[in-house]
Amino acid sequence: IDTTLPNISFEAPTGNDSDTVSRSFTYINVSITEKNLESVLLEWNGVNESMSGSENIWFKNKTAVDGTYAYRVYVTDLAGNANQTALRTITLSGTRLKIDFVPPTDGNSSVVSRNYTYINVSINATNAVDTAILAWNGVNETMQGSGLNWFVNKTDLADGTYTYRVYANDSVGTVNYTDIRTVTVDHTPPALAENRTLPAKPFFRGSFIIEVNATDANIVSVNFTVNSSDGTQPVINSNASAHNGDFWNSSPVSVNVFGTWNWSATAIDLADNRVEASGRVLLLGITESLNASSVITNDSVAVSGLVNFSNSTNLSGLQVNVTINSVIYNGSTDENGLYNITVTAPASAGTYSVTVNTTYEGYLANNSLALSVSTNPPVINSNATIPGKPFLNGTFVIQVNATDVENDIVWLNFTVNRSDGSQALANVNASNHTNDLWNSSLIAINVFGTWNYSVRAIDSSGNADEGSGSIILLGITEAFNNSLVLADESIAVFGRVNFSNNSAVANATVNVTVNGTTLGGNTDAQGEYNVTINAPVASGAYPVTVNVSYSGFFANYSRSITVTGDDEGPTWKDNRTNASSPKVGEILLMNVTLEDDFRLGHYVFSWNESGSWQNDSLVSISGTSYNVLVSKNITANSTPLVGWRVYFNDSFGKANATGIFTFKVGNSAPLPPNLSTPASNDSSYYNRTPAFSWENATDPDNDSLNYQFQLSLFPDFSSTLQDFTTSNSSWPYPGILDLNVPYYWRVRANDGTDYSQYPGIGNFTVYSLVSVSLPKNNVSFQVLLLNQVNDTVYGPATPMSLRNDGNTEINITFNGTPLFLTAAFNSSYFQVKANESTEPGAYNTTYTPQDWSNVSTEQKDLLRMLGWQDSADEAEVEVRVQVPSVEPAGSKISNMTFISRSANG
Known part of the structure; x- marks a missing residue:
C-alpha cells in the first residue's frame, strides 16, 4: 500500500518566484521523490501541458511574448497520490532582445551535401547589441556584424x-539566446557494391526483381528503371524505400x-547525393506459328518457329517440345535456330492449346497458340428440281444428294427467292431422307420471274x-x-409468251x-400471239383460258369476261351537292350516279343559273356505273331558285x-368598309368637331347597304358614346370632343341580313392647340398735331383684329416698343384695350380689362377667354395716342407683341 504523496522541488536553472528576466524564455525544472509516476503536468497561465523527463527529473522549456505568467507543477503517482507546488510568477521581457535565424541559414535538422554552412541571424533589440556569440558544437565563437545583422560562415566541415x-x-545587460539547432554535412555519395536480377536468368513473360547492395547511413531510396534497349517500349519505373540491411529490391517487373x-538503379541519400548502377536483362524467346489455325480431326499440323536470345543470338541443336491434348512431340532447332515439328490433331472436335517449350542453361521459354479442330463437313454432290421444268402456279420439290464422312448430317435448309430480291419464300427444312437423297417439301411459285434456290x-x-x-x-x-361484250361478240385475246429470264418464245403453241x-x-418471233374467239350466246361471266406449251415447259392464264344483253335503259341515283345554300363566288359541286346494266354512253349537264336553261358539252362515258361530278362558280344573287339536271344514255342509245x-x-x-377620317394615330390632330368618313363597302350580292357606327372611350367598346345606323358614308360629330382624350371608332356594313366584319378600330386624340393670328395687324393714324389725341374707337383709324386659330379658349397679353421720343413710356400717351368685333361674345368681358392700358415692355393682360369656334373667335385691339407738346416731327412707329396662352391652364 502506497499512501505517500510525491514531493516536488524546483531545480536550477528554474528562476525564483516573482523573477523578472530580460529574455523571452524560461526553464521549468523539477525533481520528484517518487519514480513511479502516472503524470507530470505544468500549469502555465491556467493551461495544463505534459512535461518531459523520466523517473525523478522532469523539465519544460517555455518561450512566450513579454508579460507576467503564473505556473505550478502537478504530480500523480501510479497509486493515485497527487501533489502540487505553490503557484509562482515570472515576468518575461525578452522581446527587447529578439534573435531570429535568417537566410541563407540552413533550416533546423537540415542535411546538406556540401562542406560548409552559413549561420546568419537578425537581432531586434530595444537597446544597442554589444555581442553575438555562436555556440558551435559546444564551442563559443564571436559572430561578425553589428546592429541588426550578425553572421558566421563555417567551412571545411567534415561529414557529421x-x-x-x-x-x-x-x-x-539583457541576455537572450536561440533554441539549439542541428545541421548534418554529408558530401559523400552512397556506394553500390553489387547488383543482380532474381532469378539470375529471367524468362520471357515471367517476372523478376532487381537487387542492389547500397551502403550509406543516410540512404532514403533506390530508384529502378527498366526499358528496352532500342527505346521502342515504355519505361517501367520501380522505386524502393524498404530494404534488408544494405540490400534494396525493386518491385516485381514483368x-x-x-x-x-x-x-538502372540510382541510390539517393538525405543530402541528395546519388550513385547509379546498370545492367542488362537477357531473355530466351521462342516464336510459334501453325500452318493452319482450323483443321479437321486427325489432320497433320505443322508447328514452326525460331528460338533465340533477345540479343538476336540464334540457338541450334536445342530440343523443342510441342504439346497438344497432353501428347508431347519432340524436335530440335537447326543451325539458324529454326524448328519445324509435325503433330496430329485430336480425334475429337474442339479448341486445343498448342504449347511449345524449350530450355537452355537455366533459361526457359514457352509459347502457345489455339487450334480449332472440327469434324469433316458434309458434301452436296448434286441438286435439282422435280419436275425438272417447273411451271408457274404449279408445285415442285428440290432434291439434293448429300454425303458426310461421319454420316452425321442433321438437316438440310432450302431457300427460294426471286433473283431481283423482290420476292422470297419461307425457308423449307428437311430432316428426312432416303439414303443420300434429301427432298424439300412442296414449293409453289405464284409470282412470275427467275427464281434462285440455295x-x-x-x-x-x-x-x-x-x-x-x-x-x-x-x-x-x-x-x-x-371484257364486257354482247352475246356472240368477237373477243380479241392477245399477249406475250416468254421465259422468266425475259427471252421471248417464238412458235410456241x-x-x-x-x-x-x-x-x-x-x-x-417476238413471242406475241393474237387469237380471236366469239363470246358465248348466253349472258353470264365466262373464264377465258390461255394455255401454252414449249419444249416441255407449260404455262396457262385465265381471265373472266362478262356477256350481257341490253334489256334496260340507264338509271340514276344519289344526287348530292356540297352546299345547300351556296354563296356568290363559291364553288358548288353537284354530282349524281349514273348506272346501266350493260354500258353507259354519254351525258350532258344542264342548269338555269343565268335565268334560262343552258347545256354543257356532251361527255362520253363507259362502264356500268359513273359518278357525274360538276363544279360551278356561283355568280347569281340571292334572288332566284337555281335548278340543275343531267341528261344521259347508254351505248345503245x-x-x-x-x-x-x-x-x-x-x-x-x-x-368591310375601310375607315378614312379621322386618321388613326395622327399626332397633330386638332379638330374638335370632326366629320367621320369611310369608304363605301361592296356587297357580292349587290344589296343596298347601311352602316353601323360606334364611338367609344374604350378600345373594347364596352361602353359607347355613339352607336347608330346610317346609309351615309360620313357623319359630322354634333358636339365638341374633349381635348387630349383617346377616342375609338369603328364601322361595319349590313346588307339587311348579315353584317360585314369590322375593318379594324380607328383611334385618335384631339390635341390641344394654342394659336393666334392678326387678320389686321397694323393701325395708321396718319398726320397728327402736337397735343392731339386720337383713337381707333372713333376713327378715322381702324383697330387691329385678333383671331383664335386654335381649339381652346385663350388669354392674350401684350407689350410694345416706345412710340414717342419725348413722352414717358408706360404712360397715357400710348394706350390699348380690347373691344368686341363683329362676333360679339367672343371673349369674357367680365375678366377682360375695360379701361385703356399703357403700353410698356411689360406683358399686360389684353383680354381673357377668347373663344375658338369660328362664329366667335375674333376681337379688336383699340389703340389710343396723344402727341406730346414738344415731340419733333416725323414718323412714329411702335412694334407690339401679342402672346396667347390656354385659358384652361
Missing part, C-alpha cells in the same frame, strides 16, 4: 552532425515484349456445305379488247378456250334524265 545556438546581450531490356447441309458439329440453282419459268400474259370452245395459234334539283343562292355578307 553539428549543433549550434546563438547568444546575444545588449548595452543594459516483361511481355521480347527483346533486350536494360535496367441449299445448305449441316452436320451434328455445325459443319456445312452449300449448293444452289436457278428455276426458269415459262410465262404468258393475256388481255382482251373488251397457244390455245384459247371459252365455254368449251378452243381456238389455237402460235407465237411470232337508250336515254334518261334526272329530276330537276334546286337550290337557293345564299346571302353573302358585305365586305
